[in-house]
Amino acid sequence: MLLYLQRKITYAFLTLFGVITVIFLLFSVLPGDPARMMLGQNSNSEQLAQMKHKYGFDQPILKQYLFYVNDLSPLSFHSNTEEDYTFFNTDNYNGIIIFKGSSFNVAFKSPYLRYSFARPGKRVSDILSETIPNTIFLALAAISIAIFLGIILGIAGALNHNSWIDRIIQVISTVGMSVPSFFSAIIFAWLFGYLWHDWTNLNMTGSLYEVDDFGERRSIALKNIILPAIVLGIRPLAVISQLMRNALLDVLDQDYIRTAKAKGLRPFQVIKNHALKNALNPVITAVSGWFASMLAGAVFVEFVFGWNGLGKEIVSALNTLDLPVIMGSVLTIALFFIIIQTVVDILYAWLDPKVKLD
DSSP: OHHHHHHHHHHHHHHHHHHHHHHHHHHHSSSSOHHHHHHOTTOOHHHHHHHHHHHTTTSOHHHHHHHHHHHHOSEEEEESOTTSTTBOOHHHHOEEEEEEOSSEEEEEEOOOOOBOSSSTTOBHHHHHHHHHHHHHHHHHHHHHHHHHHHHHHHHHHHHTTTSHHHHHHHHHHHHHHHSOHHHHHHHHIIIIIIITHHHHOOOSSOOSEEEOTTSOOEEEOGGGGHHHHHHHHHHHHHHHHHHHHHHHHHHHTSHHHHHHHHTTOOHHHHIIIIIHHHHTHHHHHHHHHHHHHHHHHHHHHHHHHTOOSHHHHHHHHHHHTOHHHHHHHHHHHHHHHHHHHHHHHHHHHHHOTTSOOO
């Protein structure tokens, strides 16, 4: 088990390293001058040269890549020269020097995602720390709705196999998997937030916190999460209901289920105590994957509903060509994917003895 754990963690780090490389290469070939994006169109050549030298944009692409990896690495090397890009400053890096040499330092620090182009002086890590909790809260609400309703619909479909109830659930699931999130977000916002607002009392747009007219008092508005959570949970709900239905139908055909029925157990007891636990394995797999994908899939949903999360921040950064924010956001989403998948694989190996550890 220890070797399996070490191998999975190694694969996770290699995957993360590959993601970092791909992100850097993709955004390095984009047209445009990063220094001009930071200073604006009215900057002169001298200011551009200073900015390029300060952030290493005047260096060869390989050296810029090493700078980028060094910024993200918790254990990194830094020059003692203040004019150099790799000069270590604890105010910028939030770290400590663990080795001080004559020409370079070795520091242990938090990942440095650099500064926003569109908001000078604003660190990308600060921007992400303000938006990620909102996205995680939205994803948790959406996956909770999907799990609760998906399991109920799946059980109802399996117990009423080939009936009109089963067919209606199948149609609902098919439509839920087919309709894009941005389209359903627009429809839900228009219907429930605008057309039927007098009955629902829901808003077309809104975030977790609302500020009063004077900008002094901030309050939590949980009703604003209802529509985006439902829209974001539609597709995983459809998948979970189908998986639950099919898995439960397979389990109900097993011999031990027939034995439980022959003993005189009520159908509810058979489902609850014998069939449900064994039918939940594919659902757990789907939930782990969908929760990670919600962080990326929430982009359009957050933008439509005005939810101040990571997805809305990505759209805003794309509109302003704020490359550090885009790169930091994409890297954060990829990190969530890797962590969740690695944890799920390790849990499977621990809980299920049939999983091969060699």
